[in-house]
Amino acid sequence: PPSARRLLAEHGLELGAVAGSGPGGQVRKEDVVRALERPAEARGPAPAPAPAPKDGATARERVVAMTSLRRTVARRLVEAQHTAAILTTFNEIDMSRVLAVRERHGEAFLAKHGVKLGFMSFFVKAAVDGLRAFPAVNAEVRGTDIVYKDHYDIGVAVGGGKGLVVPIVRDADALSFADVEKKIGELAKKARDNRITMDDLAGGTFTISNGGIYGSLLSTPILNPPQSGILGLHKIEKRAVVEGDAIVARPMMYVALSYDHRIVDGREAVQFLIAVKNAIEDPERLLLEI
Structure with a gap:
């Protein structure tokens, strides 16, 4: 006034x-x-x-302004949903035999290789076996072409200081269980220390994301473009299952495969996930490479 x-x-x-x-x-x-x-x-x-x-x-x-990493992740996730025909199929895996292998041989493995025998090496190896059998899941759409990859560079999603990143375990088919565990440990440490580089993140052919370490029971993972498949792992939980005519408690894990339906048929996706399930439920086959 x-x-x-x-x-x-x-x-x-x-x-x-x-x-x-x-x-x-x-x-x-x-x-x-x-x-x-x-x-x-x-x-x-x-x-x-x-x-x-x-x-x-x-x-x-x-x-709070998004970090450059978060902006890139957001852009790529939206890009995946806009460009790919994403569909997800589910299954569950009895983890009894993998847990038994880790129980029997975990200490000897650590003593010999200096690294713990985790679950991820089993799933990386199982995924490679499945990708060999169903190469479309390891392929990508490039323009009007399908590019099939004859190498297996597996992205492993890990939590870093600035958020979730997906560094690559390169030529996973040529690595031993110990080599896979060492590489994942090395990449996870780099992520926690914010030392991940673009070279660590570039060029994966398939991704594995383990939401189970955060307690996730079930999820539908989003593709990491231009990849055509991502395997989601979840927490292990004892559940009642039927074996023969008996109901027994078993350590079970739900698994999910999201895939690009443009080049991966539903039959292939389901069979890929069953191949992973079979490999994990009979881990000696992975160890013997049969």
Whole structure:
């Protein structure tokens, strides 16, 4: 109001030096009078009024810019859903025999190789066997062509300091179980230390994502373009299953394969997942490469 402006001018005060109590923070004459009654050293510039919340927002929000990594991940996930015909098929795996192998040989494996025998080496090897049998899952669409990959560079999703990244275990078919575990451990440490490079992330042919370490029971993973397949692993949970005529408790894991239906038929996707299941439920076949 004019009366407030005149009073401000008479005492050499700026409008921003007085906090307003009127509608929308408007400065009234009584606001100026109260400000003049305060000691001069206490009159500093009044804090700017908080902007009115928009679209239902409240003052209890924080706005944080996306990191470049998060922006890239977001862009690629949206790109995958816009360009690929993504479909997911599910199965479940009895983990009893893998757990038994780890129990029997875990200490000797660690003593000899200096790394623990984890689940991921079994699944990487099982995935390679499945990809050999069903090469479309290891292929990609490039323009109007299908590019079949005769190498097996398996991306393994790991949590890093700046978010989820998918470094590549290259030529996984040529690596031993110990080599796979060492490589995954090395890449996971680089991710935690924010030392992952573009070379570590580029060129994968297939991805494995283990949501089970975070407690996920079931999910539908999204493709990592331009790949045509991603295998989602989940937590191991004891469940009642039927064996013959008996109901028994077994450590079971749900698995999911999301695939690009443009080049991978449903039959191939289901059979690939069954191949992984069979390999994990009979791990000696992987160890003997039969």
